Amino acid sequence: MIIASNVTKTFGKLKALNNVSVTCNRAQTIALIGPNGSGKTTLIKTILGMVVSDSGFITFDKHNILHDWKYRERIGYMPQIGRYPDNMSIAQLMRMMKDIRKSSFVLDEELIEAFGISKMANKKMRTLSGGTTQKVSACLAFLFNPDVLILDEPTAGLDPLSSELLKQKIIAEKEKGKLILITSHILSELDDLVSEVIYMQDGSIQFHKSLEQLREDTGQVKLAGAIAQVMKER
Amino acid sequence: MKTIIKYVMLDLLRNRIVLAYTIILLIISFGVLNMDANTTKGVLSLMNITLIFIPLVSIIFSTIYVYNSSEFLELLVAQPLKRKTLWLSIFCGLALSLSLAFLTGVGIPVMLYEFTATGWMLLLSGFFQTLIFTGIALLASVKTRDKAKGIGIAVLLWFALTLIYDAVVMLLLFQFSDYPLEKPMIVFTMLNPIDLSRVLMLLKLDISALMGYTGAVFHEFFGSGMGISVSLAVLLLWTVVPLWFSLKQFQKKDL
Numbered sequence: 498m499i500i501a502s503n504v505t506k507t508f509g510k511l512k513a514l515n516n517v518s519v520t521c522n523r524a525q526t527i528a529l530i531g532p533n534g535s536g537k538t539t540l541i542k543t544i545l546g547m548v549v550s551d552s553g554f555i556t557f558d559k560h561n562i563l564h565d566w567k568y569r570e571r572i573g574y575m576p577q578i579g580r581y582p583d584n585m586s587i588a589q590l591m592r593m594m595k596d597i598r599k600s601s602f603v604l605d606e607e608l609i610e611a612f613g614i615s616k617m618a619n620k621k622m623r624t625l626s627g628g629t630t631q632k633v634s635a636c637l638a639f640l641f642n643p644d645v646l647i648l649d650e651p652t653a654g655l656d657p658l659s660s661e662l663l664k665q666k667i668i669a670e671k672e673k674g675k676l677i678l679i680t681s682h683i684l685s686e687l688d689d690l691v692s693e694v695i696y697m698q699d700g701s702i703q704f705h706k707s708l709e710q711l712r713e714d715t716g717q718v719k720l721a722g723a724i725a726q727v728m729k730e731r
Numbered sequence: 732m733k734t735i736i737k738y739v740m741l742d743l744l745r746n747r748i749v750l751a752y753t754i755i756l757l758i759i760s761f762g763v764l765n766m767d768a769n770t771t772k773g774v775l776s777l778m779n780i781t782l783i784f785i786p787l788v789s790i791i792f793s794t795i796y797v798y799n800s801s802e803f804l805e806l807l808v809a810q811p812l813k814r815k816t817l818w819l820s821i822f823c824g825l826a827l828s829l830s831l832a833f834l835t836g837v838g839i840p841v842m843l844y845e846f847t848a849t850g851w852m853l854l855l856s857g858f859f860q861t862l863i864f865t866g867i868a869l870l871a872s873v874k875t876r877d878k879a880k881g882i883g884i885a886v887l888l889w890f891a892l893t894l895i896y897d898a899v900v901m902l903l904l905f906q907f908s909d910y911p912l913e914k915p916m917i918v919f920t921m922l923n924p925i926d927l928s929r930v931l932m933l934l935k936l937d938i939s940a941l942m943g944y945t946g947a948v949f950h951e952f953f954g955s956g957m958g959i960s961v962s963l964a965v966l967l968l969w970t971v972v973p974l975w976f977s978l979k980q981f982q983k984k985d986l
Binding site for chain 2: 508
């Protein structure tokens with residue numbers, strides 16, 4: 498569904514992405530793992546078209562994303578650090594997003610209810626705590642019932658209860674056969690979520706394997722153990 | 732595109748600076764036009780204020796606005812929108828609000844006191860100044876990531892076009908005063924939108940006689956239908972070119 502071919506991106510001297518090629522298919526749940534600064538967020542932003550790659554190309558359903566912006570209708574994106582216009586309230590923000598998408602999709606307001614967002618709909622975005630902003634980001638990502646979900650550290654900053662709610666929601670969406678791309682540093686919570694693992698380091702992909710394959714190769718049952726083993730070997 | 736323009740304008744209305752700008756313009760215009768029984772003199776003073784104040788406010792306000800809406804841009808770039816639509820909507824929202832403020836603040840008094848060709852020319856050139864300097868502001872803010880640097884560049888550009896350019900032209904005039912410089916002067920005037928507006932308006936005021944032979948040449952050129960159309964075309968070019976460059980830059984900017 499999403500195919501990246503030889504994508505390279507440099508920021509000044511830093512090579513953020515070095516010849517990255519990756520294929521993501523429908524109904525996969527992919528964990529994007531790697532140390533800080535390994536290029537995970539840059540890869541995600543390139544897929545979304547927020548960062549323009551120096552060379553290489555990305556296709557979404559066989560269309561090059563460079564000339565096609567409509568594909569973003571089918572992606573729900575939850576950024577690592579959600580930045581929103583300061584003087585908008587939650588309700589205004591939601592209304593604007595709905596206005597922009599004008600989608601015929603059925604709205605999915607399950608998370609809005611679960612997180613109790615409507616109770617604070619009139620709060621301005623700048624007054625929200627980090628965790629609440631994260632919740633708003635999550636609600637927006639799921640709101641339009643997209644085919645692809647891209648979640649950049651979704652549970653960072655969430656309390657245990659909300660974190661669990663979000664996890665249940667991700668599992669529910671996974672069961673519907675959506676492509677889900679998650680980055681996270683909390684490997685233990687990825688165990689029962691993901692089917693594939695991509696490991697990145699210094700801007701290039703070290704491996705892309707299914708979870709079973711990785712378990713087999715390393716002899717570890719838990720993802721955290723398996724990754725620790727891989728990091729030690731390198 | 733309409734949706735985003737709507738949200739940009741709502742945001743601008745909410746921060747009340749545009750409203751304050753309108754009121755200040757209204758006070759200045761009524762004040763200046765009431766000061767003298769001869770409203771033509773008033774229009775002349777108003778022109779000088781307009782040609783300094785309007786570009787300054789347009790360029791600074793727009794630059795700061797674009798930097799402050801970085802979150803808004805970041806949010807919308809990940810949505811199913813063309814970058815071109817997004818950027819042009821920001822421009823339209825800003826240009827529309829600022830020119831609305833100008834046309835209310837200066838337009839109403841001028842229409843009441845000086846409903847003449849000169850008055851119309853004042854409004855037209857003020858309107859163009861707003862568009863041109865909003866475009867330049869967009870270019871300055873898309874080129875640099877650093878807010879302080881971007882605003883600094885915007886102020887310098889304004890300074891260059893209002894003062895430094897004139898000083899350089901004056902210097903050239905004195906250095907080469909032995910040569911006939913009337914024709915080159917027309918070109919120099921064309922290259923600076925503020926000077927161009929000023930000359931267009933002065934000629935409407937019929938005081939070009941005070942400018943000697945150059946004034947006569949100017950009158951002959953800018954007074955003709957051809958000259959007016961060329962001038963308007965140049966002003967339009969001044970609006971479109973910076974905007975186009977900023978758009979090209981924005982389309983490949985990383986957010």
